[in-house]
Amino acid sequence: MSHLSADHPKVAAPRIGVLIANLGTPDATDYWSMRRYLSEFLSDKRVIDLPRWKWQPILQGIILSKRPFTSGANYKTIWNNEANESPLMTITKEQVAALRDRAATLWGDRVMVDFCMRYGNPSTASAVDRMVKAGCDKILFLPLYPQYAGATSATANDQFFRALMQQTWQPAARTVAPYFDRADYIDALAGSVERALGGRVPKKLVASYHGMPKRYLMQGDPYHCHCQKTSRLLRERLGWDKGVIDTTFQSVFGREEWLKPYTVEHVAELARQGITEIAVISPAFSSDCIETLEEIQGEIREAFEHAGGKEFTYIPCLNADAAHIDVLTTIIGENLTGWI
Template identity: 80%
Template structure:
């Protein structure tokens, strides 16, 4: 449509609307060598993820890591790949989440909003989706990284990528970035409900809350991730009404030789088994959707470490994914951040 009072040769402009842009970590396009290499190169070249000087890190990355790791990572992705849709489970679940959130948002605000998603690494890229939203008339955008706890290597790098994408826009939309939601009562309640369903209301000997790890140095440099993970676990225990000591907070996905946040999940579950805790449950509160770290690492490497040490019953509690309570949390977060715009 042409703006009122505009000259006849004025370019057409779509009706203004508010965009709701969900961001997740990313996924390779396939599990073949070159798809994995492209994805890992983008991911591991991010200075928020690996902050070593380029002169020190890039020769190692390009010469050794990206020669070997695409094969091993690709083999792991193949184990969990959604072959029917030819995509990773993270992509499948993110699409389901966005479909549900879109329906809820349109029921509340109608055509005044547009809901879409992007990936920090891989496709659909932040740049491509932002371009699409701007062309569709989004003059205001609520940007929601799907990370309950803030970390520089997750929430911040997602925001960085959005800001870089904005630099390419002739007419930049107004943007609101959403704060982490690790301690929201509705999020904690959704987590608790998932635990209660999975365990049929029983209190386990141990519930291991396994969060994605990061170098301990980042904590000492001011990253709040570790503290926010600890608070999520504490609030979950309080909501469940469990005594102290039932929930253990651990960290997984250690990479490289640097000291990372401890205890390491893979070591801790083995220690639990050797100490006589042969029946445990594991949950991953840092992940909004099941992915390679939960479907392959937790249910593969970590489960095997537990069983090899004498563990007998290993229960994995799925991520919140597109559970109705989770979608309601996301809608509530959007509603609070969209205030005054619709």
């Protein structure tokens, strides 16, 4: 930039940004940290689509007076006390560190890899701002959701676009499509199942996905279909008979009907039917989090055992497993075509 005049604002050398987005996490387990996080999460119109005038008094006056205490207690059971952060934050950092290493090997310092959270910190806006200041005139945005849903992929993209609106010099942008049916992603899932089960076929493998109101499906959200296809492709890749894998949905909130069957009810019913040995996997989560470490291994496991279940095996998320990093690196490379 030697041709610039002395009083011209500093211009960084051009780079390409790869921004990884995860759901989010509270900064701590105390009441106010939990309240800030839950307020941001539950105020998202993509998550709760009730009219603001109707929903906000209920949220701010009733739900957030009690829920931060119970949610904080749940987080305390899984909190990474050594790093003073949630497991989701720890795992996301590990994933990004691995992707930075891969990017450095493939593309040198031309590509900058960073991460953000849809809710909580680091915010999407702060991450975009960091990238722009570092010279990124192109940004690839990758939400860590294999299956598309309005309440996950779309709201992450929304926040990314809002962050771009704040930039004076707006970078070119791309978003990554859902990857629920990619062969390499299915291979990575299958590998995790085979390692966890030692090659044996369980009586039942319950594929538990995060839930959503059934109404969203009827409005055109493809999430339910993506989940069903992931489960089918996983079963076919493992070479198992039909009926071994059941697709269920967890984390129900509110009174309206959500996608069924509900995981907590389904595992109890399996136990009552005499199926006392099951395994559970969570293909919708790229990183272990409160929904897997506390809900599945706590509430859902307890429901199964209380109904007579004997052996409950939880298969961890792909996290920073090398096969998962391979998949994400390939996806990134494909989406950088024409940019690098």
